[in-house]
Amino acid sequence: MVNIEIDGKKIHAREGSMVIEAADDAGINIPRFCYHKKLSIAANCRMCLVEVEKAAKPLPACATPVTDGMKVFTRSAKAVAAQKGVMEFLLINHPLDCPICDQGGECELQDVALTYGSDVSKYSESKRVLPSKDFGPLIGGDMTRCIHCTRCVRFGIEIAGVYELGTIGRGEHMEIGTFVQHSLSSELSGNIIDLCPVGALTSKPFRYVARAWELVQRDSVAPHDCVGSNIHVHVKGDRVVRVVPRENEEINETWLSDRDRFSYEGLNSADRVQVPMIKVEGEWQETDWETALHRAVDGLKQVGSDDIGALASPLSTLEELYLLQKLMREIGCGNIDHRLKQTDFSDQQEAPAFPWLGQAIGDLEGNDAVLLIGADLCKDQPIIGHRLRKAALSGGRISSVNPADFSYHFPRLASRVASNMLAELVAIAQALLDETGKAAPEEFATLSKAVEVTDAQKQIAESLLKGQSSSVLMGEAAINDAQFSAIRSIATLIAELSDSRPGYLPAGGNGAGAWQAGALPHRKAGGRPASVNGKNVAQMLQSEMKAYLLLNTEPEVDCADTDAARKAMQKAQFVVSLSPYASEAVMAYADVILPVSPFTETSGTFVNVEGRWQSFEGVVPPLGESRPAWKVLRVLGNLFNCDGFDFVESSEVLAEISTAAGDMGRDNSISWRCPASLGSASEYRAAADYAGDGIVRRAESLQAVAQSRV
């Protein structure tokens, strides 16, 4: 630590840190445009000039390291003159069109100009003008407003790992752009909107929707992936009009994936159902809640409880999933599942308590070796991809075994594309056995006889062995593989042999929570075994149940076997859909539609992949007549005359789950079970971009991006 003084205030600053960091820590404001704590230092805007004792000229605070005894003045005559001068230069080419600029009211340039600039411009020559640039459906590019701080360029190179924005030309002719026109491809692209200090890069879906001062900012948690990124939701009236990241260093840092940022458009989709609806003699009728709920209960009572199947999306809250399984079990039905895309359930009895990352999200970057199995990070968990990119850039050796050539934004030691991932993993396990001389587990030798260990597989094995801190992570393409149980066995074996952490990256924002809540056919809340083993999702669809209860899902798109799902729904005698949406397909097969709130309109809890419980409040009131699903499930419980459904607040539901599941262990080890065979190759069918859940599928701008990528 060194001792410095800023504006007379004595400060202990970290050695090697810059003056601006010390000032930020001490709460002293120094204006800046190019500096950002998560990006490299460019020192090109000069807005942060300060006076330093004994220095002849003002120095940029963002690029001046602290030294012992240093005296800094941020508001001395010299500093103020320098700041004013810089401000004047920055405004020479900047249009003074704040009234028609979308950034107005939340513009760093506007704010700094107000505090540090002059009120009258001396400049009377003409200004530089640039045509707007098309960066795709998400980001508007009014490049005339750009002040060339290069934050967006550095973000691409350093954080997103996609060098697609650059500085074209030089001097007065410099422009930020892609040179060859194309939509930005990074799945973290929206972050440049936050980074851009001016109105050059703005959110296209938010254009001209509201001024900053008309918005109310509320806290929430993003529901689309297992990271559980923290978000601020911006509300105008009763409408969600924007989502931005809420800083949480342990989870999403200052970033947010495009999916989490722009999915809110789906909340305002025309597909939203606002009134309970029942089908009477093939015709849909809008009705009141009481009628609809009674109709639902009557319909379900008509079929035996064994003939009901409950399917829930892993986007549902912990409270909703808990009440759903409680209701089903109370009425004597064990057929409940949230693993919509999974196909192999054969080892579910031995599965860990919940799919856990095996570590904290922040610890990912400390890995020096990682084996990714079936993990399409760019698509499924962009923030995990970003953390692993940091690991890779600091020397971590990351390998992948995938069913298709998934793209990553970091270098990999080995990238194996295998239509039979299992065989590939067996070879890696064999390489580990060869290397360590450890005894093979029972029957493994018979299995591995048929595989030939290649150099690449040896390399992967060595990297994991050498790693002081290493992980073996199974992504959605592994979890949904037809041979998942075998993959799990071998992946866990690989982890054991190499002293790595096995981990999972399950689908949805509450995949871990669904296991804890007991939204499973074989386990109740807290992982306790179910008294009757119900049917899993595949069995429920195959055996064509008489009735289905759907929570936040459209099985004909959400399930692995979409055809079977569509058929099962159409054939069913009675289908109740608890969902914010009613598509044509749902209208065709459902009998009762109970409009329930998406995550922004209800209180609830998501459990992320670290096992972290994140509770949130509704940020807007439920749309129309729709109601939070936990309340609807509670009333259904009452109507079925079940005990224990007298909750008044969702926090009471949460308290009950805490008692049941609060102390669930975090342990991904499983007992060894040798796969019967090497299995066979299967064709991998990649899902379309931004198709993972009902909200995202209705977010227009994200859909436009998906379209442009086809």
Place this chain on the structure above:
Amino acid sequence: MVAEMKATKSDLISAECKAEIDEWVAKYPLDQKQSAVMAALRILQDDNGGYLTTELMDAVADYLEMTPMAVYEVATFYSMYELSPVGRHKICVCTNISCMLCGSDEVVAHLRKRLGIGLGETTEDGRITLKEVECLGACVDAPMCQIGRQYHLKLTPEKIDEILDQLD
């Protein structure tokens, strides 16, 4: 498939040019191939009749294992690289401070009159391009211009006429 695509991009570079670029690559440490980017762009520009295309820049990126954007940045930063066709002769007139004080305005005016084109334009027959450039480091002999690899110093209208007459 990816490998194939890559191969196609740098295939645009002729064997001779590759050999020449390789000489430059050899001057830098093995893992810093991209240091040869300026030389590579110059070589390809000369080979392509004085200007670079996006395809050629992509080829350089591929050949030197760089991100295309990084090559575009270099190619657009230096005024010596041309990104659209130029005349057989490129007259680069310095209009920076020393030359300006010594009469570059007149030089430009005379050239415009003689050639019938403005700055940044090319004569219809594709013979000559007129270009305004910044200081070329020959201020002692200002005003000046550069044509091809040759500096022409202490320009006067007469001297310009003489130079123009000698161009093929």
